[in-house]
Amino acid sequence: MADRKLDGFGQIWMVALILLCNPAAFMVKASLAINETQQQASTSVYNDITVTRNKIVTAQFECYQKLMKENTHSRQEPVCNRTWDGWLCWDDTKAGVTSEQHCPDYFQDFDPSEMVTKICTDSGQWFLHPESNRTWTNYTRCNEHTVEDKWNIFKSLSTAMNLFYLALIGHGLSLTSLLISLAIFFHFKSLSCQRITLHKNLFFSFVLNSVITIILLTAVANNQELVQRNPTSCKVSQFIHLYLFGCNYFWMLCEGIYLHTLIVVAVFAEKQHLMWYYLLGWGFPLIPATIHAVARSYYYNDNCWISSKTSLLYIIHGPICAALLVNLFFLLNIVRVLITKLKVTHQAESSLYMKAVRATLILVPLLGIQYVLLPYKPEGRVSSEIYDYIMHILMHYQGLLVATIFCFFNGEVRQGYALLLFFFFFF
Structure with missing residues (x-):
């Protein structure tokens, strides 16, 4: 007597994936299923099936009682007789009328606020489905939206997994390129100068940041049991991650301050006291990181501090944005001074410094553009996905970008390699 087969009945237990996109790291959180979780899921599915079966049996019993108690009144006009369709009980319905009632709550993907329809034809017979030639009740609206929601969830999980691997690949490439760059800087003694020393510290901060980010992605974000504990x-x-993230930007600020002092303030002086740069690059980021940790423990003490839904993160982002703005001001002022000097004196030294400034001037906007784009995340699904991919590339490939511009595109490094190759082939 059942009019409709149970399409899509059952539960699909997916991999639990948490996407956390915070401005500090755009961390993508993923959780892999373990045997214990799978066993719990199987038990839960079995319990749900039992509950559903009991509900249907109870509804069927009550319907048959109702059908037997109510007397059938003789009517002259055609009427579709009361019936049980396998899930719901239907009263007598006049011919040509479509009867409606709310969807049952038997299944998780059924929305009880939606309506079920059953058509009584003009001949006084319940509508027959053309394919099965059996009486048919329209339950399609019951899970119409929930199926769409499940598909959207699946798409979101798929995108989140792609972003997770995109982040891992980005930090892996960054780590490799940064270590190669550091090896080059340490190998070529001709590159030993204060500016290269600042490069080494900048690279080392990015190395540490990539290492801690990979650890967080694989060991913490990928371990829901750990997060729960x-x-x-x-x-x-x-x-440590937020501290090192701040170090990246403050060492970029050190690069800008060094060039500004060298070119604008000290007028091409060769030596500066680097102690202040060490304090700014490694020391100052401890202050906002510590304040954030204390504030987080008192006002938003979520598990492992992985949530980005708190304004306390501005304690970290505020100083970073300030460092970017100050750096941009310094670099623009440096360019102004160098252009003036080149017009007046045409000094070769000014031209060389312009090349050094150009690399930093390119990097600062690239490293800070995510803070400009952050408030403007689009609402649409496709445009939102494109936005997430762009932001992940900007955030997780910074180390690769820094190594490429400051080392691999460095004229002195290329000259050193050319000299090395010359001696290798001819001596």
Whole structure:
């Protein structure tokens, strides 16, 4: 007597994936299923099937009681007789009328606020489905939106997994290129100068940031059991990550201050005291990171501090944005001074410094553009996905970008390699 087969019945247990896109790291969180979770899921599915079966049996029993108690009144006009369709009970319905009632709550993907329809034809017979030639009740609206929602969830999970691997690949490439760059800087003694020393510290901060980010992605974000236990170690890891993230930008600021002091203030002086740069690059980021940790523990103490839904992150982002703006001002002022000097004196030294400034001037906007784009995330699904991919590339491939511009495109490095190859082939 059942009019409709149970299409899509059952539960699809997917991999639980958390996408956390915070401005500090755009961390993509993923969780892989373990045997214990799968066993719990199987038990839950079995329990749900049992509950559903009991609900249907109870509804069927009540319907048959109702059908037997109510007397059938003789009517002259055609009427579709009361019936049980396998899921719902239907009263007598006049010919040519479509009867409606709310969807049952038997299944998780059924929306009880939607309506089920059953057509009584003009001949006084319930509508027959043309394919099965059996009486048919229209339950399609019950899970119309939930199926769409499940598809959207699946698409979101697929996108999140892609972003997760995009982040891992980005930090892997960054780590490799940065280590190669550091090896080059340490190998060629001719590159030993204060500016290269600043490059080394900048690269080292990006190396440490990539290492801690990979650890967070693979060991913390990928371990829901650890996040649920909320140990102090995962919060310490997040503190270190935010500290190193700040170090990246403040060492970029050190690059800008050094060039500004060298070209504008000290007028091509060769030596500067680097102690202040070490304090700014490695020391100052400890202040906002510590303030954020204390504030987070008191006002938004979520598990492992992985949530980005808190304004406390501005404690980290505020100083970074300030460093970017100050750096941009310094670099524009440097360009102004160098252009003036080149017009007046045409000094070769000014031309060389312009090349050094150009690399930093390119990097600063590239490293800071995500803070400009951040408030303007589009609403549409496709445009939002494109936005996420762009932001992940900007955030997780910074180390590769820094190594490429400051080392691989460096004229002195290329000259050193050319000299090395010359001696290798001819001596």
